[in-house]
Amino acid sequence: MSLASGPFSVDPLSKGGARPVKVSGAISFNDVLFAYPTRPDALVLGRPLERSGGGGQRRGFSLEIKAGETVALVGASGAIKSTGMQLLLRFYEPTKGVVALDGRDDSKLNVHWLRSQIGYVGQEPVLFSTSIFENIARGKEGPTLEEVQATARAANVHEFIEGLTDKYETNVGSKSCLLSGGQKQRIAIAGAIIKDPAIMLLDEATSALDSERQAQVQAALDRLRMLSKRTTLIIAHRLSTVRNADSIAVPQDGCICERGSHAKLISGSSSVYTMLHDQATACDGTGAATAE
Incomplete structure (x- = not known):
């Protein structure tokens, strides 16, 4: 039987849907099943459970993130990847279950409004040749230079920009070729936060950087968490980037198998997180390697 039971396409230009006046930023995935349209029988979120005596029962993906909380998803390559973020942004709809913002079903919210509440920084930042x-x-309509500079300071990139000959008027070049990976990421972070989103999504935001540039970007992200208590969802393989998260969730086989602080998870000798940490530490002695 196919898992596809409804439309997967979402019209980003639709004028329908609610636009709540106040957003706290609480996120919940409630018993969510999801399979991509091209492989409707291959669950990405959720997993089948066998009943005794035959038959099967599917278990959905569930995760609660409180408003203002920083939660990291850490796991081996392929462990839900960025699917949860794609559902939250409504690039797809769940096959079953509900993704909710402040208790409101995402599918009942206006798509453009929803995405305006969310800042996103991925592994490969997209900058324009300007x-x-x-x-x-x-990221914001008509900001002043002072607002842009304040945002750049928060993203730990203002001093670098001020050191350039043309400062903020410097053209980044085709495909932002005039900037290093760390510089591009910090500018992308500034562009994401200038609209002051209720939610920040960080999808492998430091995974493509060397250790020095990763540390620079991580310092910017840690600074942001201190300056503004916005809800933050992090997907990462480098365990060193998530130790300060309020909570770390470890997905396995399409569901969350364990969750807690770094200290709590590392103290469990049989935990999946401990295994990932030990593997990373064995690679470079710091825990900064990927958790694959």
């Missing part, structure tokens, strides 16, 4: 100012400012 000035640094415009790349940061595009």
Whole structure:
């Protein structure tokens, strides 16, 4: 039997849906099953459970994130990857179950409004071949130079920009070739936070960087968490980037198998997280390696 039971396409231009006045940023995945349209029988979120005596019962993916909480998803390559973020942003709809913002079903919210509440920084930041100012400012309508500079300071990139000959008017070049990976990421972070989103999604935001640049970007992200208590969902393989998260959730076989602080999870000798940590530590002695 196919898992596909409804439309997967979402119209981002639709004018329908609710636009709540106040957003706290609480996120919940409630018994969610999901399979991509091209492989409707292959669950990505959720997993089948066998009943005694034959037959099968599916178990959905569930995760609660409180408003203002920083939660990290850490696991081996392929462990739900970025599917949860794609559902939260409504690039797809769940096959079963509900993804909710502040207790409201995502599918009942206006798509454009929903995405305007969320900042996103991925592994490969997308910058336009224009000035640094415009790349940061595009996250907000008509910001002043002072607002852009304040955002750049929060993202730990203002001093670098001020050291350039043309400062904020510096053109980043085609495919932002004039910037290093760490510089691009910090500018992308500034562009994500200038609209002051209720929720920040960080999808492998430091995985493509060397240890020095990773530390620079991580310092910017840690600074942001201190300055603004916004809800943050992190997907990462580098365990060193998630130790300060309020909570770490470890997905396995499409569901969350364990959750807790770094200290709590590392103290469980039989935990999956401990195994990932030991593997990472064995690689470089710091825990900064990927958890694969």
